[in-house]
Amino acid sequence: MGKRRKYEEIAEHLELTIVSGRLKTGDRLPSERDLMDRFEAGRSSVREALFVLQRKGLLSANAGAVARVAEPTADLMIEELSGIARLFLARPDGVRELQDARMLFEVGVTRQAAQRADADAVERIRAALAANEAAADGDSFVATDIAFHASIAEACGTRAYVAVGTAFSEWLHMQRTVSADAGATRAEASAQHRAVFEAIAAGDVVAAEDAMERHLKTVSTYYWKGIP
Amino acid sequence: MGKRRKYEEIAEHLELTIVSGRLKTGDRLPSERDLMDRFEAGRSSVREALFVLQRKGLLSANAGAVARVAEPTADLMIEELSGIARLFLARPDGVRELQDARMLFEVGVTRQAAQRADADAVERIRAALAANEAAADGDSFVATDIAFHASIAEACGTRAYVAVGTAFSEWLHMQRTVSADAGATRAEASAQHRAVFEAIAAGDVVAAEDAMERHLKTVSTYYWKGIP
DNA sequence: GATCTTCAACCTGTCATACCATTACGCTCG
């Protein structure tokens, strides 16, 4: 049953020495040729092990220089999640499920924001809302729209939320066929954004959830209108 | 700036031919040596390309046999998420953020369940609750606890929820130091489970959310009690 | 004729070696 491949053994060993703290961020790993000797493996196996660690974000490798221990960034997390999202989008019903998941996430973020936002956070959301309402063209409307949602996520104090939320926004904006009636949508969206903001500012959890849910339902509706 | 490595090019090309449907699930890919010729690359590069596709779950590769196109499973999604979770758990404040995220997720799932659960789904949740209350020892209590939460996720009709929710439960159960006062917790947990169930069955969205939130806060509290 | 066995071709996993472009580093030169 020992189907364990060699690179898995090496990768696991290296990962352990990294997460256990024996190697800290920025430290230099031994060279590939060193590792060959140390693990009594060929270079292929060593390289595959380093490869998987690199794709996990634990290593940064540049040509000519030894690999260094890296701290996985939020961007990399997005990258991983992005792969998952692509599977969903390619599957029947995938877009609907992704919209569902976004609804779950954003409503939850709004809930937590309404519970925990302090004065500073509320002010930042207000600013994002104002910027969105002042957006001149369609592109900047989209950008400030995403920023508005991100400002709410920021209010929760959990760093990953911003990354995940932004990713959701981008995936679905990417999917969206050009929304012909963007003009009609904008006024509606702004009104709904304002309702979300005011509920959060007031600390009214239920109203905030409902407002965000209504907002996302509207967005979804406009999306499907563009689909035959 | 063209730092694109060779395997990326190959991987992208192959991924396109897969998701575009030119290769369907179960189809056999060309052999590595075929791909070498086709892309005018060495075997190293071809192997690295296949490697990343395999880790994305688009390929299933067994030694000796040519790679076949596979359909990414929910398990693989968990695998990816698991990697992300491990980073969180290794980081200061990571457990708290993960608990936060779980709260967001489970409360959202409960909300959607209260909105959409049909009679069948309610019945399944009731059964899961009964099984949990009848659990004899600690291990089976944990198992049926997870199953109860999963049954709620199932009621939402979005397949990924079950997988993500189960993963959350397992990560946090795994982290939990042995809860000495499990006896005291069980009665409390059962009462809270029942409250969640009844709110869902009644379709009372707000009550369901609140009940689940209270439940998870209790769980978190017990977790931190075990930490000096 | 159907099913089991065997076997040869093929494929991947791994190793070894070689070559190039890039980086790191010590040395020389100012």
Next chain:
DNA sequence: CGAGCGTAATGGTATGACAGGTTGAAGATC
């Protein structure tokens, strides 16, 4: 003491080789 350069080391890629597993079909068995 600092700047510039050249060399050694390193990763990225290509190629060849061999061991062990898989596959599919020919052959054996019933």
